[in-house]
Amino acid sequence: MAVLALAGCAAVPTYPVGTAWDAPPGWRLSVTGMRCGPAATLDPGDPDEQDTCLVEVAYRNIGDRARPFSGTTDEPGPTWRLVGYDAQAGEFHGRARPTAPTPPGGSGTAQLVFEVPSGLRLSRVLVGDAIVRLSG
Amino acid sequence: MRIRPTRLALVALVTAAVAVPLALTVSSASAVTRPPADPTAGWTSIPWNANSYSVQNWTHAPMSQRFTITNGVYNINVHSGEKRVEMRWDAWANEHRENMWEADVLLDPGSTKTAIMQIKSNTDGEAVYIQVYDTQGDLRNDAEKSPIATHMYGVWFNLKCAFNPVTGVSRIWINNVLVHTGHYKRGGTHWYFKNGAYNNGLPNGARTSVHFRNIKLWRNDH
Numbered sequence: 246m247a248v249l250a251l252a253g254c255a256a257v258p259t260y261p262v263g264t265a266w267d268a269p270p271g272w273r274l275s276v277t278g279m280r281c282g283p284a285a286t287l288d289p290g291d292p293d294e295q296d297t298c299l300v301e302v303a304y305r306n307i308g309d310r311a312r313p314f315s316g317t318t319d320e321p322g323p324t325w326r327l328v329g330y331d332a333q334a335g336e337f338h339g340r341a342r343p344t345a346p347t348p349p350g351g352s353g354t355a356q357l358v359f360e361v362p363s364g365l366r367l368s369r370v371l372v373g374d375a376i377v378r379l380s381g
Numbered sequence: 382m383r384i385r386p387t388r389l390a391l392v393a394l395v396t397a398a399v400a401v402p403l404a405l406t407v408s409s410a411s412a413v414t415r416p417p418a419d420p421t422a423g424w425t426s427i428p429w430n431a432n433s434y435s436v437q438n439w440t441h442a443p444m445s446q447r448f449t450i451t452n453g454v455y456n457i458n459v460h461s462g463e464k465r466v467e468m469r470w471d472a473w474a475n476e477h478r479e480n481m482w483e484a485d486v487l488l489d490p491g492s493t494k495t496a497i498m499q500i501k502s503n504t505d506g507e508a509v510y511i512q513v514y515d516t517q518g519d520l521r522n523d524a525e526k527s528p529i530a531t532h533m534y535g536v537w538f539n540l541k542c543a544f545n546p547v548t549g550v551s552r553i554w555i556n557n558v559l560v561h562t563g564h565y566k567r568g569g570t571h572w573y574f575k576n577g578a579y580n581n582g583l584p585n586g587a588r589t590s591v592h593f594r595n596i597k598l599w600r601n602d603h
Contacts, residue, residue, distance in 0.1 A: 291439045291464055295503065317584045318516055321494065324582050325514060328524045334566050335506035336523060338496065340581045343462065362504045371524055 259369075259376040268323040268373050271308025276377040277301045277354075281366045288358055298329060298367050300339070300357040300379075306347040314355050315344040326374075329359040329367040337361050339370070382538065384530040384555045417557040420541055424481065427598035433471050437577075439464040448577075458590040459495065459578035467577030470598070479545035481599040482574040488518055490534040492589035496579040500544045500551065505569030508544045508551045512581060513589065522553060522561050529553060529560040537594075543601075546572055574598070 260266055265275040278301045280287065284294035304314045304323075316322035324341035331337070339359040347353050359367060368380045436448050440463035447466040449456045459466050473480045486497065493516050500509035507523070514521050518534035521527070530538070541554040546569050553561035576596075578589045 291437075293437060293439075293469070313584075315582055315584070316494070318491075318493065318587050321515060321582075325494075326521075326524060326526070327581070331506070336508075336510070336565070337506050338510050338512075338523075338581065340494075343582075343585065374526075 257371070257374065257376050259378060261378050264377075265303075266375055267307070268375065270320060270322070271306065272304055272314065272323050273307050274302055274304040274314075274323060274372070276370065276372065276379070277303050279367065279370075279379050281361065284360070288360075291360075294360050295363045296361045296365060298337075298359045298361050298365075300329070300359065300367070300370050300372075300377075302355045302357060302372070303352065304347070304355060305352040306349055309349050311346045311348045311351075313344045313346045314353065315341045323373040324355075324357070326371060327357055327359075328371040329361070330369040330371070331361075331365055332368045337367065382530070382532050382536050384538075384558055385528060385560050386558060420543075420552075420554050420557060420559070421481065421483065421597075421599050423601075423603055424599040425602045427474075427480075427600055429470075429596075429598055433598075434468045436466070437469050438466045440466060453594055455593040455596070456590070457577045457592070458588055459580050459583070460588040461580070461583040461585050463580055463583075465577065465579040467575045467579060468593075470574040472571045472573045473600075475600060476546050476570060476572055478547075479543050479550075479601040480572070480574075481541055481543035481601070482576065482596070483539070483541045483599065484576065484593040484596040485537050486540045487535070487537045487592040487594075488513060488533050489590035489592075490518070491516065491587060492518070492534070492578075492591060493587060494580070494582045494584070495589035495591075496581055497576060497589075497591050498540065498542055499575040499579070500542055500572065501575055502569045502572045504571060505566070508546075508549075508563075508565040508572075509542045509553065511540075511542070511553070514581075523563065525561075530555050542574075543599075544572065545601075 281298040288297040327339035498511040549567040
């Protein structure tokens, strides 16, 4: 596991795509890939949006009660902080698409959505307390 | 309501690292006897009107349910499952100076996981990104883990956000107290302000409701 220092942050654990980590409270997750392209195709409904990067996440509920990966009012979950970075350290804040509750031991997949300029691909993404390297 | 005095976002800002804590010490010590100094002193006021911004209502609800103006107060809300409702301001006329957006802001209880203010370039990202991120009314900027202010529900507060593309320095004040100094990449074009409600993942059944008044735009021409 590598460690990367972000501007303004303490050291943040960093993982490559496909590596799972435990994310509080009670989730195990991994980023499995990313697709980028026109927002009209990947994230329709916002004509001001140019391109979109969809970051795919696989998760498993290792807690003791059912809850959605995308969070609840009382428990934001691992998506409480989502930031994408380009190669020049530009920041593009993201959001999680809502997910249904997952029972203890259950698993699923989710999409994290990032608005980006045309043609841009994110190089890293901050998911909660961890960075995932998407390229390089 | 608690606001957090500034912390530097980049260790390399040695000069600021010396200057800012000193300034805060003075500010904190003097707060007992007089309010903090106005950060806009000496800045140029940028006039604006209803043509200076557009309202982006990317929900399926009619505008009248998501954006209203009552007695000078701009009321904006977004619900779980919706994308965003925001006032998108014109790009800055002068991107070689520090530009500032100011408003009094009121955040209704229950608002969460929503960006309420951004300094953004469509090509260069978000230099300032203020989110209410929990159900305590706590505010965070960008990727920072610690809040810039806590327990902000139900009370009007004055918010000032500034960014200088030439230096990459961003600053945020709450009630004229500097709560954030950061360093973003330099340069970029088409910088603009956006305030409102950008849904970052509102849980089922939740909504964010935010109000703005006394909106002002400034530029530091010195």
